[in-house]
Amino acid sequence: MTLDVIIAWITAAITFGTVIMFGCIGETLNEKAGGLNLGTPGIMMLGGIASLAGAFFYERSTPNPVPIVCVLISLISCLVVSGLAGLLYGFLTITLRANQNVTGLTLTIFGNGIANFFGGSLVKLSGGVGQISVASTSKAFKATMPFISSNLGIVSQLLFKYGWLTYVVLIMAFAMQYFFNKTRTGLNLRSVGENPATADAAGINVTKYKYAASCLGAAISGLGGLYYVMDYVKGTWSNDSGIEALGWLAVALVIFTSWKPKNATWGAYLFGFCYWIYLYIPAGINNALMKLFNVSRTTYMQNLYKMIPYIVTIIVLVLVSSKKKRENQAPQSLGISYFREER
Amino acid sequence: MDNNCAVQLTNITKSFGPVVANENVSFDIRKHEVLALLGENGSGKTTIMNMLAGIYYPDSGEIYVNGNLVSIKDPKDAYALGIGMIHQHYKLIDVFSALENIVLGLKAEGKKDLSMAREKVSEICSKYGFEMDLDMKVYDMTVSQKQTLEIIKVLYRGADILILDEPTAVLTPQETARLFNILRNMRDDGKAIVIITHKLNEVMEISDRVTILRKGQYIGTVNTAETNPQQLTEMMVGEKITLDIKRDLVEEKNLRLEVKNLTVINNENKRVVDDVTFNLYSGEVLGIAGISGSGQKELLEAIMGLQKCEPGSSVVYYSTAHGVHELVGLSTQEIIEHGLHLAFVPEDRLGMGLVGNMGMTDNVMLKRYRKGPGPFLHREQPHQTAVKIKEELDVQTPDLEYPLRKLSGGNVQKVLVGREINNKPTVLMTAYAVRGLDINTSYAIYNLLNEQKKRGVAVVYVGEDLDVLLALSDRIMVLCNGKVNGILDGRTANKEEVGLLMTHLKEGE
């Protein structure tokens, strides 16, 4: 394997990792407050389509889109829409105390529907023709840092040539870790997820914290969708539910990180490596496997290699579950709704 | 209005669905005193205090604090009014440290956040004589430490009206004495203190006045100095009853269980049952005492095949009908299939002994559903047994399919004990068999156990109320840290002696 190939693999892994890191830390925030949101894939899709739609309408309205406006419009559309999805999840599970698994899955179905419906019909609905594409916005999101992104040789190539959201998510992950462990608000939030009755008796507004975590968490997860659309697929849309698959990996990553955002900073990239491994299977192994399965083309075999990230996730789940350490467990009331007058 | 009056409750009513927990209850709580709130389980004493603490909101009625009409919508309001409640099930976060639990939900004061809190906590500790490692995680604490933490937490929030719900339930006599000293200190400091309890001797010892509730109704308030346990019992239960447990001596005793070097290591790698050796005979009640979590639960479960025993452990079962069996190594299923008559009433009734969402018939069927040919269930026999248990033990249920979780604790326990006794056991093991039950049901259970004993059953009674243990047991085995720390004669032992054995491991063990 040549250096170029390795760099390409790392680059791809980091880009991929950024998508699921957003999803993961957003969901971690929610889970720390006791909300298990299986709607995360749906929320990421909503965030993605919202940013796309926002950018699309802006770019159509003006011949010369201003990059900063592009960024702002798509960011705000994404945050608002995915935040609203979190609000809907919160309303159903916190106020109406609906089952979290079922609500989450419904949200994923719904988000997938909305995103693919508008992704496929937006152009038509607005009276145009052809594929949706927001080149200017995508370019603005892929903007790199001056100087260091190109002048440091291999260091630039490896570390500094990504779109700026790649660095934002890292900062967010560490900030969230600090928030959980070093701030009073973080302490209160964790207590809500551990034992809401205790938090309640201590005078913490459980409902408020849960709502905040749900909405903010969803908004952050939604950014994963935005990054996917703007950076990962360069401002286009295809109805292949690609984000959904990544969304599930993001939810699995939460367990892998033992609910610690700082672990997501490397865990996400590790998942990225596994995801792209299918392109980098050594020729010798590939040929042997092709012979073994009696397959004529590498692309056919790649279908099987693409299982790797999911199988690795399964192995990780099993390993995590067979090791029991107190501090690494899920928040104790995760998945359970709270009703103060429950008897 | 009396200046001394801290809280006044007027005509409070609260219901949960069809159940009326409190009906037109009025009384007051004064500064400089300890008020005992006395009542049976289910009399609504915790409910009414929960309304002061902001956990429940009254359906109707008024609450005055320091003479002002107030509305306590949530625990925050309660703290603002200086009301702090220590719940029976401690409200602590297991994975947090003591200090983190104390400051939980409060605004940070100053920049050096936790260090300032630490100083303030230290002050409180030295003022009232608490000892507490502030960095200890709650999951490493004993129940007594957790309780201390709860009290510090409430004081830290500036409470001057303290409510303690069944504070002595899990304490040893020595720990109880220490707690009462602290409560007296706080009373002398001008605080108003309420203790919720159903133990008369504690009421007499610590309180200045007693308010009695029965079935959600206010019965009356008396000065402790002017009353006696007999009068209080009558007010609490509503009728004259004698509180004696008849302890007969059964002469014929046969070995039923021989437990040798039984050791269980839990999944946190702790020796929860440590080299336990004892014999159990027919015609006796063997009481097992110990502070909560000393291995009682694991010991009984190990005998039933529900815990993995370490090599070297042995439990031999002797019965006239079925011969001799080594139980270690047998699964619960095998014990049942061999027809060994071990009955077990576990501590967690609806979580282990019964299924809350099923009715009486299906629950009676639990241990015998495999009987009968073919892949299908045979419900006729269990149905008849259920009818029998319902009649004999007077179980109050609308019908035999009515989910047990909707029944009262007493009725649930009757179903469980009834089913276990119905199997004509050789050995009957019970864990906290009267926890949460009212006095009449408790005595009904004691009588059932004594009856079994007279029939030649070997009875194990794990209990927390030392007075009951001393009155019921022929022998008392005391567990401490999973070890047997002494076996005493139930007729001669005294409370202090047992209490000491519960906490202080004998030298040379």
Added chain:
Amino acid sequence: MENKQPFIRIRKKDDRPLWQQILIKVIAIIIALIISALFINLITKLNPIKVYESMFRGAFSTTRRIWITIRDTALLLSIAVALTPAFKLKFWNTGAEGQILVGGLATAAMMIYFGDKLPSAVILICSMVLSALAGALWGFLPALFKAKYNTNETLFTLMMNYVGIQLVEFFVDVWDKKQSHSVGVINPNTQAGWFPSVFGQQYILNIIIVAAVTIFVFVYLRYSKHGYEVAVTGESENTARYTGINVPGVIIRTMLISGAICGLAGFTEVAGISHTISTKTSGGRGFTAIIVTWLAKLNPIIMVIYSFLIVFLDKGAIQIASDFNLNEYASKIITGILLFCILASEFFTNYEIVFRHKEEH
């Protein structure tokens, strides 16, 4: 401090009479239909009455469409039924998609490899057995680790979906002769391994299979010793252990059954409906069925009603999408709206809201 009582309070209510429970659900469904119509109106400017007319047309306008609606209702029902034993055990089988896919894959493999070697009836029987086995395998793996290490089954089964999807992708490529990444209709001329018509009707066999499976599952859960073990274990693992039930065994056994029935649904889909295999074979039904099962509280009759409603809305939305040249994802949106409304309505069944003024006497 303010002396007023809180304006709204919530009280638990678990003794609501049946007619009220039904009324609440009916209202929820009506609200869902109204929201769906408004949504469609917003996009297509079609007036709401016309919306329903179109939707109705999509599901019922011809005999053939009626049969298809029934057929799809039965298919969704069979998956909901498959999930029932797992849910009774409180095992979150979110892997129905994968279990259906591998079942379908097994069937397609039989049809492709033995289409011209074995009689159609033999292929059908072998497909049926193999698809059940394949689905059972997909259910077995997460169950094994759940039983042994208490591994999170929700995510394990989800990941198994993707393993199944990739497996299908692989075989689609291998079987596809034209490199178009599509298998096309298998055995179009001989119809080997296809469901035969019964009483001149193409889909009767689908319905018979689903009905048989449904009856089996409900008899199994209600009257058999196994079913009782599932019920006890689902309610409380400790009680199950106390009773001497082999908990890991029950988990594995139940998931074998659940997975096998999902596999059968894949068989029905491939041999009885589409006669091809692709990653779209499961079509998201595995997820929809989870919600159907949960919302129906494992009650088969309510499952039929919800399955039918979802299929009806689905057909209707697709009709509208095709009338207006929009894409078929509209149907997912509408399904989502319906499920959200029913989910929300659960609250009003279990709790009641008390307003301040009601108490001031």
